[in-house]
Amino acid sequence: MARIVFSAPPVDSEQTRSFRTHASYIRAFRELALGESTLSLEDAVAGLHASATPFLFTPDGAARACDRGQLMACLRRAWATARLLEHTHALAEDSEIIRLANSWGAVQTYYVLYGAAQALMVAEGGTRPQSHEPTKRRYVDLWTSRSLQIAPWTLAATSPGSRLADGDGILGGPGRALDFDLHPWVAWQGEQAWDIAAKALRSTRQLLVDDRLANKRREKLAAKKKQWRVDQEVRMASGRKPAVEPKTVRLTVAEREAATSAVRPATMADYLYRLRVKANYEDVTVFSDGPSSDHEATEVGADLVALASATLLVHELRIAAIIGMNDLVKAMDAVLLHASGGSTGGLAYRRDLHARLS
Template sequence: MPRIVLPSPPVDSEQTRSFRTHASYIRAFRELALGNSGSPLEETLAGLHASATPILFKPGGLPSSCDRDQLLACLRRAWATARLLEHTHALAQDSEIIRLANSWGTIQAYYVMYGAAQALMVAKGDTRPQMHEPTKRRYVGLWTSCGLQIAPWTLAAAAPGTRLADADGILGGPGRALNVDLHPWVAWQGEQAWDIAARALRSTRQLLIEERLAKRRQEKLTARKKQWRLDQQACAASGRKPEPEPKVGRLTTAEREEAAAGFRPTTIADYLFRLRIKANYKDVTVFSDGPTSDSEAAQVGADLVALASATLLVHELRIAAIIGSSDLVKSMDAVLLQASGEAIGGMAHRRDLHAGLS
């Protein structure tokens, strides 16, 4: 079969600019989760497990009356999606196909987060939310508002003045002023991952607020039109000249400020959902046409795989603290046994790490 060669995009195309920005954001979240040592994923996951266990694995509370079948179903969906992400990256990383694979990889990374978060919610005895927005809203209470400090999962962007937030509205930061104006294209490194991740969350929050304002404007326009129709009836009855139909629903400054200030904190779950919408609906070519080289695309794929596996690990630790590490490991063993010798990457390694919990 002849080798497929995709044309290289212009170095300054809209897709390339967008790709660079999101590649930087994804890398920042991955570095907050696993560091920037460049070590193999197995080593960085072991390091995360060691540092996160004292924070997240605190058994001994009241037993949860959770729906174990629902819990396992949520975990299986997250695990299966992570395996698809890993396998696709492993098969495609040395070919041009990686650029196409990353479009699905961003979607899969979100669904790993979605399934893992819902599994933890169920483990805590709550009902599983049926839609994306309730899941993202409850994620805030699950991680950002629960008193834990483990980035990037507890990091969030809120309105300035929010309790416990810094001057720019960042919750769960590193305890220093963040440079939220740091451009994602600069050659940032080390502790600057905090600044880039905060910028990603702030920009995501702004997009969500703009959507909220658009909805409020439409609601106001609908109300104005309803009142206009009533007024037209009165005009017709009195013989007065009819007024023109309203075309816009402008918000006052106070209404805009209230909508922005009242919006919930924005988390990594919101950012990954933003990528899902972008890659699946709004700009389906950004991850296929955006990279200027296959190596750029391969790095994004590797970062998505690492971030997904780290996300599963921290959720699994909290679930193990509730249902018991032995039950979690047994559930993982059942899935691994069904793999029938397939390479299952991060899951097998996480299983071994969890097996050492006591």
């Protein structure tokens, strides 16, 4: 059985620790999507297509009205980004530049999901969100808030006690208690992908919670200062000694609980956005300096490619159920017709899988 094993790095740097953690998270999402990496990517994608089709490709009669131009523009962006990811990984796979390629690969994987999710939102008759937060927020409704379970897309972390969540606040989980003490660096395998992926989502939601609590403290401090200024005018008018301007505030337990429970569920869209920000802004060296070997870097690149392809496939199936499989295949053919170079990556393979349903 395949296992994820990270060799001990020569120097336990901050970049190495961060890389090993995120490499494990990425592998967990990839395994929930496509199973353990014992099959070729094409065989794994074919298996996902066969298992997901009965749940996702359920046409409900005549094609629904939507902005086809906007829909296809979103899909083409997602397909083009995935193709760049695939080609870059293929070209860099056996060279030292795979580390640099993965920095962009993390960003590209997020944008594949971003474009595919927006395409599905438009297909369902909505408007395309204009920024990241509305897209991630609507992604929750797109996948998690439905009577559908297909991990990792429907997996989410929310507040314990939330409706439909388990006792640990996990939506769409495996129906068992999850081990949040399982360290992402250990040689986990099989069903433990659920534990690692849930840990990734839980830590991602905690970042959202921390941001909300910080905002609430700023709001409370601003209100306190406003009241202080009013009080100062009264004190000065009465000749009393000025009070010290407040510099900090603390939230009450009730305020903290209310703010925390109001934070929406965190999904894989949030995790990939977190990875995008980390790789592109916060720590641009995590993928270049973090791996202890080029082999580790290559494995992460392959997992990103696989996760992007799987993400496109499930969105394509749901879109085809709305607009018709023939129209989706025609759109894929139009892109493939003008594709330069000899390789067309996952798009051509998924097109052939979809064509069998048309």
